[in-house]
Amino acid sequence: MMNRFVIAEPDKCIGCRTCEIACALAHPVGAIAAPLTPATFAPRLTVVKGMKISTPVLCRHCEDAPCVNVCPNGAIVYRQNSVQVLQDRCVGCKTCMVACPYGAMNVVARPAAQPAAGYATTHAIKAEVQKCDLCVDHAGGPACIPSCPTKALHLVDRNTMDAARKSRQERAALDMTNGRLF
Amino acid sequence: MEKVISVCPYCGSGCKLNLLVENGTVVGAEPANGVTNEGELCLKGYFGWDFINDTKLLTPRLKQPMIRRQRGGEFEAVSWDEAISYASSRLQEIKAKHGSDAIMCTGSSRGPGNESNYVMQKFARAVIGTNNIDCCARVCHGPSVAGLQVTLGNGAMSNSICEIEDSKCILVFGYNPADSHPIVARRILKAKEKGAKVIVCDPRFIETARLADMWLPLHNGSNMALVNAFANVLIEENLYKQDYVARYTEGFEDYRALVSKYTPEYVETITGLPAQQIREAMRVYAAAPSATILWGMGVTQWGQAVDVVKGLSGLALLTGNLGRPNVGVGPVRGQNNVQGACDVGMLPNQFPGYQHVSDEAASAKFAKAWGVPELSKRVGFSLTDVPHVVQEGKLKAYYIFGEDPAQTEPDLETMRQAFEKLEFIIVQDIFMTKTAMFADVILPATSWGEHDGVYSSADRGFQRFYKAAEPKGNVKPDWEIFSLMATAMGYPMKYRDTREIWDEMIALCPLYTGATYDKLAGLGYVQWPCPTEDHPGTPWLYKDNKFDTASGKGLLFAAEWRAPLEQVDAEYPLGLCTVREVGHYSCRSMTGNCSALQTLADEPGYVQIHPDNAAKLGLQDQQLAWIASRRGKVIARVAVNERVNAGTVYMTYQWWIGACNELTIEHLDPISKTPEYKHCAVRVEAIDDQLWAENYVQQEYSQLKARLRHAATV
Structure with a gap:
């Protein structure tokens, strides 16, 4: 089975960033349902605007994922046909950020209470790597997809890829002008 | 949870939504299947409701006389x-x-x-x-109302938002749908998918220019010259519908005489566009079986605005693109x-x-x-x-x-x-x-x-x-x-x-x-119009090409091009054009009090500048800088942006600290009295001490917020 991933059609993106907010709200930092603030705004996809392109960029959930391969602590794993992070194992070494060719990993450090010698210390730091988790814990699936007003975002799985491959093969077969070479 | 039908309170797209209500408090919004939005919303529709609950993020609700x-x-x-x-x-x-x-x-x-x-x-x-x-x-579409009432008899959009997607050619003139009306931008995307040709006339490489077949980056302030040249091409290349013009319009001879001077070659220096591109654009527009013109503040917020509106309606009249579905003139109204x-x-x-x-x-x-x-x-x-x-x-x-x-x-x-x-x-x-x-x-x-x-x-x-x-x-x-x-x-x-x-x-x-x-x-x-109870309403105007003017005919009208009032000079060498921010609306009293929208964009706002201008002025992306005109001076964050043209900087108008209207000029269109928000002369100055500048912004912003909060809580 192939890993699933969310990808955008850049031709349809109007750069409005609705998906960023939908993603940030689906992945609350701190208290669930607290209003967003700049400190808690941590979307796992980023709308990139260049001269000729506007498109959200996010994790491709690679089959042979550099982030999984390089993580020294086994914090990144393949689960549910996707690449997921086990946050309690993340030490914040940033190796995955260095390795990821899509810029999809973001390591953050947040204040956290941690038990030490039987007491909860409030000044501890917890590292976390934030990346697209395909909203696997959400009943409705990836929150970004329905929020997009131009429907530029799509969830791609093995079936979608097979269908696309098949139609491209068919188009190529009908368009075989190279036969005239011989 | 209760769901209450509403209409989004921001732009004029008319998106229906449900407000989600729990224990008497609005807690969310979801799209409803309205005619214009078909179950979609943009970020303002989804996340623009929490101001109701007096979040006090920007300024408090008024609660007593x-x-x-x-x-x-x-x-x-x-x-x-x-x-x-x-x-x-x-x-x-x-x-x-x-x-x-x-x-x-x-x-x-x-x-x-x-x-x-x-x-x-x-x-x-x-x-x-x-x-x-x-x-x-x-201060918005006044020129569209004034202009269209004269030429066609009705100041509103001639056709519907939903018809845009079935038009075969869309001429977007001085209008940035992606930032102003995302739900209208969606219709343009659908039109493109259905095979429409898209022509964008805008100095900036706006989102719609990305999908356009032609992008005409005209000089700021050259609208009338370009519209006259468009008319010139339609007439002189015989691309216009002679029969339609004869039967349904008036004023053709005067119109033709005035635009005769505005050959594409003549306007090359005014507009900065190659004559060939102007010709090509009109060949595409005239060849389409149905064509729609959409415009926004890029047409109306000039000292010469009503004339340009009349000129745009002339293009539709010349080509018979009125009085039927999927055509027409669309001044896409700003506010809800x-x-x-x-x-x-x-x-x-x-x-x-x-x-x-x-x-x-x-x-x-x-x-x-x-x-x-x-x-x-x-x-x-x-x-x-x-x-x-x-x-x-x-x-x-x-x-x-x-x-x-x-x-x-x-x-x-x-x-x-x-x-x-x-x-x-x-x-x-x-x-x-x-x-x-x-x-x-x-x-x-x-x-x-x-x-x-x-x-x-x-x-x-x-x-x-x-x-x-x-x-x-x-x-x-x-x-x-x-x-x-x-x-x-x-x-x-x-x-x-x-x-x-x-x-x-x-x-x-x-x-x-x-x-x-x-x-x-x-x-x-x-x-x-919906004159009687059994009348279904009117998706498109001017049936049988009968216009709402006194004579029942459409008026062809052209005017000589006038340059913007305040020219750039050595002291103020850059043009300033005020534009829109997709996540905020107007003065921002509502969106600035919405947690998600305020998180996405906050003070002091950006001044968008071309990399060449930025390099020359020693400005770094994301740094704070002063922007000054003859009328004032404000601080804003630099956004080095390849999509904007060199020579002009762009600011959005909802910020308190980076308030671009401290700089704009009160030069009005003589008929509609709409200000020339789209052009004045400014200079941008780098600030050496960025730490001081960051503190200054925070301090000014906090003080202003505190002053309003204090005043409201007596």
Whole structure:
């Protein structure tokens, strides 16, 4: 089975960033349902605007994922046909950020209470790597997809890829002008 | 959880949504299957509701009537009785001393809805006795209304938002749909998918330019020259429909004579466009079986705006792209109810339903219905007249209803001087705004979500929105406040609900008579004209190519190109053009109080600049910089952006610290009196001490917020 991933059609993106907010709200930092603030705004996809392109960029959930391969602590794993992070194992070494060719990993450090010698210390730091988790814990699936007003975002799985491959093969077969070479 | 049908309170796309209500509080929004939005929303629709709950992120909700008995003093909280009695007696005094025309009122194109606007203009006309009433259409699509009323007879979009996707050619002129109306941008995408040709005329490489077949990056301020050249090509290359022009239009010979000079070669230096590209664009436009022109503030916010609107309608007339589906002219109205404010008479020259104040029959009809012997036939002041007529001593009192001119007018220093000179200012709003800080009396109103009503979307569509939650605080619906004011001024006025107001209004307006509340129930959508109850409404205007002009023909009109007023020079070497931010709306009193939208973009805002200009000035991306014009100086964050043209910088107008209207010039179109927000001369200066600059922004912003918060919490 192939890993699933969310990808955008850049031709349809109007750069409005609705998906960023939908993603940030689906992945609350701190208290669930607290209003967003700049400190808690941590979307796992980023709308990139260049001269000729506007498109959200996010994790491709690679089959042979550099982030999984390089993580020294086994914090990144393949689960549910996707690449997921086990946050309690993340030490914040940033190796995955260095390795990821899509810029999809973001390591953050947040204040956290941690038990030490039987007491909860409030000044501890917890590292976390934030990346697209395909909203696997959400009943409705990836929150970004329905929020997009131009429907530029799509969830791609093995079936979608097979269908696309098949139609491209068919188009190529009908368009075989190279036969005239011989 | 309860779901209450509403209409998005931001842009004019008319998106239906459900407000999600839990224990009497609005807790979310989800798209509804409205005619224009088809179950989609943009970020403002999804995340633009929490201001209702008084988040105080930017500025607090107004929760009690307040009076400031002395300028410079503190506000004091008072009862409604006292506020109304004080406000009405002060207005009476001014009316007795200086006459009715010394008082000016505004409409509100946002949350209040058509009913409250109708009652406000009735209050101005029947109770105060003046046509001094205007709304923000003046600073927005006023030129579209003025221009199209002359050439085609109707100032609104000729066709519907949903028809855009079936048009075979879309000419986008001075309009950035992705930032202004994402839900309209969606229709353009769909049109493209269905094979339409898209032509974009804009100095910036806007999102729509990415998908366009042709992008014409004309020089800022060359609109009229380009439109005339378009007409020149259509005529001289014989691309126009001679039969259509002969049968349905007038003025062709004069028009042809004027545009004959504007060959594509002649305008090359004015527009900066190769003649071939101009020709090619018109060949594509003329060849399409159906073509739509969409425009926005890039056409209207210039000293020469009405002429350009008339010119654009000429292109549609020349090619027969009117009077049928999927064609036409589309001034896509900005705010959610700016079309509505105009529809119900928030104009100094027209009663509700676009009936002229100088028309004897119309005047007599309204006078009779409103129970007054006669109504003023003198055309009132426009919004942009205010600073001048105040200085001339003609205007003494200003009743500002749901507008924030201290943020949105050009050259804010001039506006502030006018406020200081006015004898009496009433501000009726839902938020403590920069304008409310000038008020002598503050009347707090219910917000969108807290009252019922009807909005008009950009394409003339009436839609009902419903009350979702009880207001918190001692506030009243706008129409009720006007009724109390009218009664206190000796004109007994009382309405049961918005339906009663609506019924009174549609009975007086033949264009709307058939658009009853029952017909608009739920997701109902009725586009005017709708003269009778069995009439389905009118998605596209000018059936049988019969125009709403006196002669029934469309008028071809051209004018000589005029350059923008303030030329760049050595001291102020860059042009400044004011533009839109997708996640904020207008003065931002609403979106600035929405947690998600405020998180996405906050003070001091950006000045977008081309990399070449930035490099020359030593400006780094994301650094703070000063932007100065002859009228003021503000600080903003630099966004180095390849999509903007060199020579012009771009700022969005909702920021308090990076307030670009401190810089803009008060140069008005002579007909519509719309300011030239799209061009003035500025210089951008790098700041060496960035740490100081960051602190300065934070400090100024906190102080301003604290000042408004303090004023509102007496």
